[in-house]
Amino acid sequence: MTSAPPTTDENRGRGGVAGFIARIVEDLxxxxxxxxxxxxxxxxxxxxxxxxxxxxxxxxxxxxxxxxxxxxxxxxxxxxxxxxxxxxxxxxxxxxxxxxxxxxxxxxxxxxxxxxxxxxxxxxxxxxxxxxxxxxxxxxxxxxxxxxxxxxxxxxxxxxxxxxxxxxxxxxxxxxxxxxxxxxxxxxxxxxxxxxxxxxxxxxxxxxxxxxxDAPRRTTTPVRTETGSIDTAAAAAALAERVEWRRRSPWRDPRYLLLSALSAVFGMQFGVAELGLPLWVTRETQAPTVVVSVLIVTNTVLVVLFQVRASRGTHDLRVAGRVTLIAGWLMAAACMVYALAAGLPAWAAVVVLLAAIVAHTFAEILSQAGAWGLSFELADPVRAGAYQGVFGMGFSLGSLAAPVVVNATAITFGTAGWGMLAVIFLGSAAGIWVIARRAAAASDAAGGDSAYSDPAPA
Missing domain, CATH: 1.20.1250.20 (MFS general substrate transporter like domains)
Known part of the structure; x- marks a missing residue:
């Protein structure tokens, strides 16, 4: 692995644009x-x-x-x-x-x-x-x-x-x-x-x-001797390696599969911003249509300013679980505040929608930081690619389902639908928090060497 560049006290203490540029240069x-x-x-x-x-x-x-x-x-x-x-x-x-x-x-x-x-x-x-x-x-x-x-x-x-x-x-x-x-x-x-x-x-x-x-090269053991006969010991070793490789599959790790599923559910919050919000603003509120662009720009600016800062320390399981739970509460609050915008005068609707997008964006920032930390720390390092692939597949499924779910809740049932979404997001975040706490406790009991636990010990 590549070692991290040194972080000087001077650069750590800098603020503003100069500090931001200094940190980027240091990262590069x-x-x-x-x-x-x-x-x-x-x-x-x-x-x-x-x-x-x-x-x-x-x-x-x-x-x-x-x-x-x-x-x-x-x-x-x-x-x-x-x-x-x-x-x-x-x-x-x-x-x-x-x-x-x-x-x-x-x-x-x-x-x-x-x-x-x-x-x-x-x-x-x-x-x-x-x-x-x-x-x-x-x-x-x-x-x-x-x-x-x-x-x-x-x-x-x-x-x-x-x-x-x-x-x-x-x-x-x-x-x-x-x-x-x-x-x-x-x-x-x-x-x-x-x-x-x-x-x-x-x-x-x-x-x-x-x-x-790149992944470490898997050892290749010849199964035949120089005379052409089968080397039974080598053949047994090769078979054992293949069995061990399959045993480490993420599909045999229930905890990681549950984490991926819950993260996919929470990931539907992107569908709220991409589909639900434009439809809600234009159909159910008095806010001008241009507000949709303002909300998207606000989201982008906040992510750029705070994503790196909010991600500090989330390689720690307890921190990752805690920020995810906070994200769940923020997302639930954002859903209910979005609902409040219906029926208000235009200026009040704009104010309410801006407050909601701020809560939504920080829920997005924190949930992403927590998800990244857990997806890395709970994965088998030997099959890092497959584990990340499963996690990414879950997120893709959540993105695919998001338009249907958002339309079937908030857009169809209004305030009640937004309440349904709030429960969904808070429930998925709470589930991730429980996984993180239990994984941290198991890691402590095992001596803290690794957060990953073999789902099928030999």
Whole structure:
């Protein structure tokens, strides 16, 4: 693993913009983080461009109906569910560096190919392939983080990368404004082609990652002697290694599977911001439509400012559980405050919605920090890729279910529906808190060497 760069007392005490810049410069001294930040900053600008124009490109330029556009996006998300686990599984067997590079470069090429799509079928095929390779590359990258940093630096690395992602997507959205302003097919297709090229270029820094981020090579034992006869001892050793490898599968770890499921449920809070909030504001409140953009910008700014700071110490199981429970209470409160905006005068609705998005954003920040810490600390280090793949697959399933759940609760039943969501979020956060506390107690009883406990001891 790559050691963390020294943190001086001077830099730790700095505040404001100078301190923020100093911390970023200090982080970039770390080779693994430097390569990941460089890659993320370029590729996510491309993603930001694409996300900003996707729906309008499908409906206004290609000519898809709203239902067809929804199918295309759903298929992309569905393919990402399968790819999430596969990416981690592959990263345990081959070079995670090369896999991440290949998949993300291919994802960029497929993204650029959208510029030539002229109908439902080409868009559907490209969405399936693009979603698949983007998710498989993301899981490979999670395996890189799991192996490339010491435990106390993994969550920090994820927080830095999430901050960079938010900034880059915002920049990409600004670039996409060119197409939105011009409104011509050529402008849309041009910025989409640029987005794909940027995503492909963003994969290049991954080749500079050190070999330490790859999974340790599995020993290969010849099962035949020089004379050609079967070496029974070697064959038995090879069989034992395969059995041990399968035994360490995350699918045999009930605690980790439950953690992934509960984290997926809480992860539906992203669906509240992406789907529920715009529909609620425009249909049920007197607030002007432009408030939706203000709320999204507020969320992005707060994440950029506080994600890294809020993630400190969450490699500790008890801290991770505690911040997740706090996130649950904040998210439950945000749901009920969103509900209060209905029926209020415009100015009051705006104030209430701003208060709700602040609570929602800090719930998002804390829940992500807690989830990262637990997903790393409770995983078997030997199968880090597969474990991260399962966790990512759970999150993808939550993202896929979020539109249905949010629409079936808050949008359909109003205040009562928001109350249902509040219970769902608080319940999932409480479950994660219980898992974290029990895991910490078990680790203490075992001497505190590792938070991971073998689900099927030999």
């Amino acid at each position: 001294r770390e080779p693994v983080l430097r390569a990941l930040v460089t890659s993320t900053s370029v590729s996510r600008i491309g993603r930001g461009v694409f996300l900003a124009v996707t729906v309008l490109f499908f409906t206004q330029i290609i000519g898809l109906s709203g239902a067809q556009a929804a199918v295309v996006l759903a298929v992309s998300s569905g393919c990402g569910v399968v790819a999430s686990f596969l990416g981690g599984w592959l990263a345990d067997r081959w070079s995670a560096r090369r896999l991440s590079f290949a998949f993300e470069a291919l994802g960029g090429v497929l993204l650029a190919a959208y510029a030539f799509a002229d109908g439902f079928v080409p868009a559907l095929v490209l969405a399936a392939l693009s979603g698949f390779f983007d998710s498989i590359g993301h899981s490979s990258r999670s395996a890189i983080i799991a192996r490339g940093f010491p435990p106390e630096r993994r969550v920090h690395a994820r927080a830095v990368l999430r901050t960079v992602t938010n900034v880059s997507i915002a920049v990409g959205s600004g670039v996409a404004a060119i197409a939105l302003a011009l409104g011509t097919p050529e402008a849309y297709r041009g910025v989409i082609a640029v987005a794909g090229v940027l995503c492909a270029l963003g994969s290049l820094p991954l080749l500079r990652l050190p070999s330490e981020v």
